[in-house]
Amino acid sequence: MxxxxxxxxxxxxxxxxxxxxxxxxxxxxxxxxxxxxxxxxxxxxxxxxxxxxxxxxxxxxxxxxxxxxxxxxxxxxxxxxxxxxxxxxxxxxxxxxxxxxxxxxxxxxxxxxxxxxxxxxxxxxxxxxxxxxxxxxxxxxxxxxxxxxxxxxxxxxxxxxxxxxxxxxxxxxxxxxxxxxxxxxxxxxxxxxxxxxxxxxxxxxxxxxxxxxxxxxxxxxxxxxxxxxxxxxxxxxxxxxxxxxxxxxxxxxxxxxxRAALDGGARGLRVGLPEEYFAAGVDPEVAAAVERALAILRDAGAETVPVSLPHTRYALAAYYVIAPAEASSNLSRYDGVRFGRRGGDRQASLLDMYRHSRGDGFGAEVKRRIMLGTFALRSGYYDAYYKKAQQVRALIARDFTRAFDDVDVLAAPVAPTAAWRLGAMAHPIDEYRADVLTLACNLAGLPGLSVPCGFTGGGLPVGLQLLGRPLDEATLVRAARVVERGAAIDRRPA
Amino acid sequence: MSDDVLDRWEPVIGLEVHVQLATASKAFSSSAIAFGAPPNSLTDPVVLGLPGALPVFNRRALEHAVRLGLAVGATIRRRSRFARKHYFYPDSPKGYQISQYDEPLCEGGAIELVCGGQRRAVRLTRIHLEEDAGKNTHTAGTTSLVDLNRCGVPLVEVVSEPDVRSAEEAAEYMRALHALVRYLGISEADMEKGQMRCDANVSLRPRGATAYGTRAELKNINSFRFVQKAIEHEILRQARILDGGGTVVQETRLWDGAAGTSQSLRGKEEALDYRYFPDPDLPVLVVDDATIDGLRAGLPELPMARLDRLVALGLALDDARTLMVDRDLGDYFDAALQARGDAALQARGDAALAARGDAAAARSLANWLVGDLLGALNRDGRAVADSPVTPAGLAALVRLVDDDVISGKIAKDVLARAYASGEAPDAIVEREGLRQITDAGAIEALARQIVEANPKQAAQYRGGKDNLLGFFVGQLMKASGGKANPQLASELLRKLLAG
CATH class of the missing domain: 3.90.1300.10 (Amidase signature (AS) domain)
Known part of the structure; x- marks a missing residue:
């Protein structure tokens, strides 16, 4: 020490x-x-x-x-x-x-x-x-x-x-x-x-x-x-x-x-609240913390207005086609040939070398996504999966473009819940569902920010998610700074 | 090939040719390109496919490919896309090749060629951009060595329609494409260095039929000679199967040039699923009109235009084709023709001759170049560009022949000596006084000596043995050291002997 x-x-x-x-x-x-x-x-x-x-x-x-x-x-x-x-x-x-x-x-x-x-x-x-x-x-x-x-x-x-x-x-x-x-x-x-x-x-x-x-x-x-x-x-x-x-x-x-935008305040800021992000399924304590953050913004002169992003419900499905498809391709380079771990013994055939290197080297979740993505990109399936998901992606992006005609920034919970217990996610699908409020931002290529806005009754932190127009990170940090000041969190983890 | 096979069966051939583009750096990184560098010395994180590395496309490769597209009359897509083609093999460190799939850069167009004294056009399906793979070397035992120097070198893949109808035509197609990319300066296209490689799809159908037969794809054809041999072999192989009542299996076969045979690599059932999808690391490839117009304006004279020009000059189609398929040879000819014209201009003050080119002079030059000089170069395995006899030197020599200053026989001798020493042919002629004796007085004096020295033969000639004239001409030529003008000598001798 x-x-x-x-x-x-x-x-x-x-x-x-x-x-x-x-x-x-x-x-x-x-x-x-x-x-x-x-x-x-x-x-x-x-x-x-x-x-x-x-x-x-x-x-x-x-x-x-x-x-x-x-x-x-x-x-x-x-x-x-x-x-x-x-x-x-x-x-x-x-x-x-x-x-x-x-x-x-x-x-x-x-x-x-x-x-x-x-x-x-x-x-x-x-x-x-x-x-x-x-x-x-x-x-x-x-x-x-x-x-x-x-x-x-x-x-x-x-x-x-x-x-x-x-x-x-x-x-x-x-x-x-x-x-x-x-x-x-x-x-x-x-x-x-x-x-x-x-x-x-x-x-x-x-x-x-x-x-x-x-x-x-x-x-x-x-x-x-x-x-x-x-x-x-x-x-x-x-x-x-x-x-x-x-x-x-x-x-x-x-x-x-x-940094120049940090202290712009929230006066006159139009904050959109996408109704799909506040629907049933968000933990009440998370919702309450988010509501307090929205109150801080309103107190600082922001106006909150309801908006709709109707294609939000397809985001999860589109994401879990596009991301695994690209992952299955991106992870092809881990073949044990030139870098990383090589499996199998020296006498093994090339195919065995690949099988052992990849079979032993990747964990279960990575293998799951490689398989999902490999399936989605199979010859004859491209149109039904990857291409369709890209079309959905375009619709999701269009939802945001329309919303930003009316508002400067969107505010929502980051996740439906606060941190869960280690080992609590029994099924992969449950874990995928936990991403439901953050995926669309990536599909649309938008900037997104999480700023601490409070705690659950059990003392777990909760963040407010802010989503902005393309290249408009400035409005995100400006609004986040208002929340940060208003929430005035001075606790540290024990 | 026995002709009866071709009487019964019509070959239908489509070619897929990969051509490396001559850029300083690789298709998707700044790593350098060179032939023969130490293994794996021309790499960087992108070429090695290291985690986190990203491709950035080399615009120079795009320009090269667009020039090729324009030269073959293809439609250039204003927006094309790169796609990933997945397969596992150690020569491909990313596990996929960056290629183009459903949105290639060029579509349509044709390669024009001369085959069997005929001009033909083979239509193209597409030309797309992609990256080359590395090279594996399998050593004894269980060790394989991987060299990634070639990995990432930009390629165009030129895909033809199934328009080719013979092995010879396929080879000619390759020569025409080779000539084209060399004229454009977009590739060295040296097949021995793997800068140009050919896969051939071959099927047979009964003469007169319109439906295609089942095809086999031949891979690994790495010389012009093998293009013809491999396809001839495949035609015979399929004909034997079909003649025996069998059916051709759709498969990929590997040509073994050394053995002169092919082996099955994989069947239709084992066809790989490449799982193509648009490469998310690379934006849409945009080519605007200004770029295309600029590249079009910069195109050089293309092979077929040269062929037309040479035929119009008066050359035979086959000679014109020989000068067309080898850009360096064609350039040599043009330079020699230019020098011939310049020299003629100086000698005669005849501007028109230099401008229009003289058909006889052009043919004569072509004969000396293709018949004599090229023979010597080929014999020694020397490139045209390294010829010890310059275009101006050859032009000067041929002019001396055309103007009857030296005989063809002496010219051949002078050319051989110039080729061996590098001295200018006309300088040899002057130094050694090899100009023909065209002075009738000097030849007549020689003729008198010969006739006087051979009274017996003179008497026989006068007695009716006309064919003894040749004897006298021979004697005279010998006495003159080969320099006497043979026509003049023969004329004067006949007169003397008659008188």
Whole structure:
């Protein structure tokens, strides 16, 4: 343990504040890194450890911290995230640091390159502290499908942190990093952010380069920040956003000025409440917390208006055709030939090598989705499944376009419930259904945000989901900041 | 091939030809392209299919493919799409190949060719873009080596309609396509380097029938010679089956060039399900009118236009075809013809000759180039571009022959020596004084000496043995070192002997 008292090590500060203090010389990057390493080590000794990290790069983080401190001593500016220790979901490729996507099939793989978002964080002065657990290949809603075992929710260690970016959410919530990156394909940033009481933003599809994000479903995946404050989420998004020559689907749009938008307030804001998202099935305590957040917005001068997104009920079906179809293709590269784990013995035939590598390397949920997707893409079935789902997707996107003719932002619960107990999801379909409120955002490529707005009676965090027009993350952080101030949550997990 | 097989059966052949596009970097990454580099040295995360890597399309490859599409008269799709074609094999590190499926870049068009003294057009179904696979080498034991240098090299796949009717025509189709891509400068198309590869769909039907027979697909045909041999072999194989009352099985067969046979690779039941779907990593491929117009304006003279021009110049169709199918040879001819014209212009001040080209001069040049120089180059396995005799040198030599300054026999000798030494042929002629003696006085003096030296033969000739004239001409040519103009010598000798 370091000499500093637990609350004096800066570990609960926002990332923006950490960077300000490091740049001002009030705190060293090394002290922040050492503080987090000590906290992570302490948690690891707990029999009910969170298990948020799969890999902690202690040596790399210390060396980088020293380099940043030296730069500051020389009078250089290491950037807007100077000295901020960040955690990265393990689907984000990191040069020289093991990257496994929480899968056995990638055990021991050390990538030779950094993904674009990671490289941009590093260039802004951030320090990669380690890689966080997630559902295997980001397929799951509770972080229970990690090959290394589940992650616990810091607010209740018998409960899931949500998923698939559960490790990142838990690390941010438990003060084990300054901020984190996750990925969101059908809610994988927003839902664990809600379950763990942190802020999470899924940017517009194409806003952040996917280069270096291990693909789950390419047309839906998006990298985004998870942090303790709305300001941090704005700051990190500004840094990682922007067109990238390595990603043909990245959008060439001006960088979003999100921090400038933070204090715009809610006066005059038209907030749409999609009736389909408030229908029966949402837990009353969740609904109550969301209602309190809506009241905060109204008190700040926003107007809430009912809207309808009639094709919402097809989102789940469309998603569970499109995402597995793309996944079945994206995961073809895990064949045991050149990277990752090879199964079978040396005498085995090529087919046996594939069978063993993939059969032993993938977990049950990944295999399930590969099979679903393989079926959907079979010759003769494409029109009935993938193509039909894409048509439904277009209708869902059109619903949103129409709604945004009338409102500036949509507000809704993130998930029907708060965090459930470990092992409570008996059937895959139940887990799929839990994504029902977050999927449509990905299908339509829209930005979506989860901001903590209250707790259930049992003390579990609840988030408010905000959905915006394409490329309009600014309105999301502006509204989220109003909720953050109004809700004034000052609790930390025990 | 025995002709009676072809009397009974009509081959129906469609060709699928892969052509590597000559770009500096790969189809979907900035990794470099080179032939013969150390294994796996031309790779990057995209080529290796590493987790997290994404493809970004090389616009240069698009331009090349559009140029080909325009050259064959295809319709260029303003919006086409990349699709993933899935199969597991170690030469394909992503587990899928990025290709085009139901929305290819080019549709329609035709490849024109000359076969059996006839011009023909073979219609195209489509031309689409895709990426090449790596290369597997199977060693002894259970080890296979994978080289991914070729992986990701941009390809066009040119798919023909089943319009080809003979093995010879298939080979000619390949030569025409080869010529076309070389003229366009979009590929080296060296079949030995695998830059151009051919699969052939072959079926037979009774002469006079209109319905197609069951086809077999032949893969791995990697030379022009093998295109013809493999298809001839397949025609005979199917004819034997059909003549014996059997039925042809729809299957994919692998041609073994060394053995001169093919083996079944997989049957219809084992046909792979490639599970095509649009690649979500790549946006719709948009080609706008301005791009197309710009590329169209930059097209060079195409092979068939050259053929037409050469035929119009007065060359025989087969000679024109020879000069057309090899771009370098055609270029050599054009340069020589130009030099011939320039030299003629200088010599005679005849602008019209240079401008219109002279049919006799063109034919003469073609004969010397195709008959003599090309023979020597082929014998030595040298490329036309590396010829020791320059186009201007050949033109000068042929002009000396055409103008009766040297004899054809001396010219052949001079050409051989120029080829061996690299010296300009006309310089050899001048230095060694090989110009023909056309001075009647000098030849007459020689003729007198010959007649006086051979009184017996002169008497016999005068006595009626006319064929002894050849003897006197031979003696005179020998005495002149081959330089006497033979017509003039013969004329003067006849006069002398008669007098």
């Amino acid at each position: 370091t000499a500093a008292a637990p609350d004096d090590d800066g570990c609960w500060l926002s990332a923006a504040e950490q960077a300000r203090q490091v740049k001002a010389g009030a705190r060293t990057a090394r002290a922040l890194v050492d503080g987090y390493l000590a906290r992570i080590a302490a948690d690891d000794r707990d029999p009910r450890r969170l298990g948020a990290y799969l890999h902690v790069d202690a040596d790399g983080a210390r060396a980088r911290a020293d380099a940043i401190d030296a730069a500051i001593a020389r009078g250089d500016d290491p950037g807007p995230l100077a000295g901020v220790p960040v955690a990265l979901k393990d689907v984000l490729v990191t040069e020289g640091v093991p990257t496994t996507a929480s899968s056995k099939i990638l055990a021991g793989w050390v990538p030779p390159y950094d993904g674009t978002a990671v490289a941009r964080l590093r260039a802004a002065g951030a320090i990669v502290l380690g890689k966080t657990s997630c559902d295997e290949f980001a397929m799951g809603s509770a972080n229970e499908h990690a090959a290394t075992g589940p992650v616990r929710n810091p607010w209740d260690r018998d409960r899931v942190p949500g998923g698939s970016s559960g490790g990142s959410a838990a690390a941010v919530a438990a003060g084990l990093c300054g901020a984190a990156l996750g990925t969101d394909t059908g809610g994988s940033i927003r839902q664990p952010a809600s379950f763990c009481g942190v802020v999470g933003l899924k940017p517009t599809y194409g806003r952040v380069s996917r280069y270096g994000a291990i693909a789950y479903a390419s047309s839906l995946d998006q990298i985004g920040p998870m942090a303790r404050t709305v300001e941090d989420v704005a700051l990190l998004t500004e840094i990682i956003a922007g067109v990238d020559p390595h990603d043909a689907t990245s959008i060439d749009a001006p960088a979003p000025a999100l």
